[in-house]
Amino acid sequence: MRIEKTILEGCFIIHDTIFKDNRGYFFESFNKKKFEELTGQEIDFVQDNQSHSTRGTLRGLHFQKGNYAQAKLVRVLSGKVLDVAVDIRPDSKTFGQYVAVELSETSGTQFFVPRGFAHGFVVLSAQATFFYKCDNYYNKASEGGIIYNDKDLNIDWSIADNELILSEKDLQLPSFVETTSSILDFANNLI
Numbered sequence: 001m002r003i004e005k006t007i008l009e010g011c012f013i014i015h016d017t018i019f020k021d022n023r024g025y026f027f028e029s030f031n032k033k034k035f036e037e038l039t040g041q042e043i044d045f046v047q048d049n050q051s052h053s054t055r056g057t058l059r060g061l062h063f064q065k066g067n068y069a070q071a072k073l074v075r076v077l078s079g080k081v082l083d084v085a086v087d088i089r090p091d092s093k094t095f096g097q098y099v100a101v102e103l104s105e106t107s108g109t110q111f112f113v114p115r116g117f118a119h120g121f122v123v124l125s126a127q128a129t130f131f132y133k134c135d136n137y138y139n140k141a142s143e144g145g146i147i148y149n150d151k152d153l154n155i156d157w158s159i160a161d162n163e164l165i166l167s168e169k170d171l172q173l174p175s176f177v178e179t180t181s182s183i184l185d186f187a188n189n190l191i
């Protein structure tokens with residue numbers, strides 16, 4: 001297992017060590033001790049999620065607010081996706097920047113998205129099964145989001161807009177500025 005840092009502090013690409021033999025392959029998909037040693041972060045995952053989607057499906061950009069914020073360790077079980085993390089930590093020097101990583105069933109990579117990030121992905125293959133661990137429980141009332149095609153974030157999803165499939169909920173998400181000004185208001189009210 002090797003950790004690759006990204007331009008966003010705390011956001012890592014994880015390269016798994018894969019053991020191949022005549023039966024197939026084996027790898028440790030999560031090892032708390034190694035994860036914490038290599039990233040320098042303590043993590044306590046409490047919920048696993050899995051979704052399946054067809055090509056062009058875009059889920060995101062999502063996060064949970066306040067005490068319900070979630071860190072996520074994401075990977076692809078079948079197919080290929082472009083996975084995106086946006087830094088929405090108000091005091092971060094990379095606030096508003098994003099990282100996009102291609103994840104596939106064969107890449108041997110996982111992506112760690114810490115708390116304080118909006119997250120989303122688009123399916124690049126005919127179908128994809130997506131799996132992720134979360135360090136906090138789902139809480140519907142704390143859901144937040146940013147519209148995928150926000151003009152300030154200007155994310156290159158690498159797939160034509162007319163091929164995209166989004167939920168009604170995701171099509172109505174607010175802009176980055178609208179979302180983060182409410183986060184900033186929230187943070188200021190705590191001071």
Ligand SMILES: Cc1cn([C@H]2C[C@H](O)[C@@H](COP(=O)(O)OP(=O)(O)O[C@H]3O[C@@H](C)C(=O)[C@@H](O)[C@H]3O)O2)c(=O)[nH]c1=O
Nearest residue numbers: 049051059060061062063072119120121137138167169
């Ligand atoms: C995320 C989630 C959804 N649900 C329910 C709510 C809803 O009825 C149904 C589908 O939910 P959604 O449309 O929000 O699913 P989806 O769009 O796949 O949401 C996910 O998107 C990716 C990008 C993330 O980062 C995740 O944290 C999560 O927000 O599943 C749960 O019961 N538990 C959960 O943890």
